[in-house]
Amino acid sequence: MxxxxxxxxxxxxxxxxxxxxxxxxxxxxxxxxxxxxxxxxxxxxxxxxxxxxIKPKAFRPPKDWSNRGEMTRICLSILRQAAEPLTTRDIALQLLIERALDKNDQRLLRLMTKRVGVALRGQRTNGVVRSEQGPGQYVLWEIAP
Missing domain, CATH: 1.20.5 (Single alpha-helices involved in coiled-coils or other helix-helix interfaces)
Structure with a gap:
């Protein structure tokens, strides 16, 4: 029973x-x-x-969508595993690799770089990460001590 x-x-x-x-x-x-x-x-x-x-227009969510909070969790995970501070672009590239997305798609990489920046700026405000000016226009990110 x-x-x-x-x-x-x-x-x-x-x-x-x-x-x-x-x-x-x-x-x-x-x-x-x-x-x-x-x-x-x-x-x-x-x-x-x-x-x-009239042909139906199919709704196909973009392959780069993520669930609420998933972007932040992945970014923080990447930073925790990093040996040194990473640029926003490096984090976005690693994110594409981890999510099995096309890392050679420059448009997608630019979009993900922007989204990573937004996610990390929010975490910087919360004191979870910190940033410093990197080479050129890049910002270097790391987990706050």
Missing amino acids: ADPHVITALVKKRALLAGDIENAHERLRQMVQDLENLDNTLRLFDPDYQVEA
């Missing part, structure tokens, strides 16, 4: 999941109704318009 606590937890989890599925079905019904209303409105303005010919 199974432990009653396990059964209770599984029943609660199943109820939550079933509720999520019901909500998703209701949201889907509403989206279908909204789409039909939009199609009918288009036909009011142009009765001959072929709304079926």
Whole structure:
């Protein structure tokens, strides 16, 4: 016989999941109704318009998105493992490697460098990291003592 606590937890989890599925079905019904209303409105303005010919635009989140706080956690982890202060760009490059992203994509590297800078400036304000002027325009970052 199974432990009653396990059964209770599984029943609660199943109820939550079933509720999520019901909500998703209701949201889907509403989206279908909204789409039909939009199609009918288009036909009011142009009765001959072929709304079926409109290709759906798929939502694809960028591969460089991260969950809340994940960027900061990775940056701090990289700095903890570093033997010396690192530039924002070096941290961004290491982050791309750790997340198995294309490290040769210069646009992505620039974007991640900016995001690393934002994450680390917030941590500098909190006293977790410190920075100093590095070579050229670069800032060197390290964990605060």
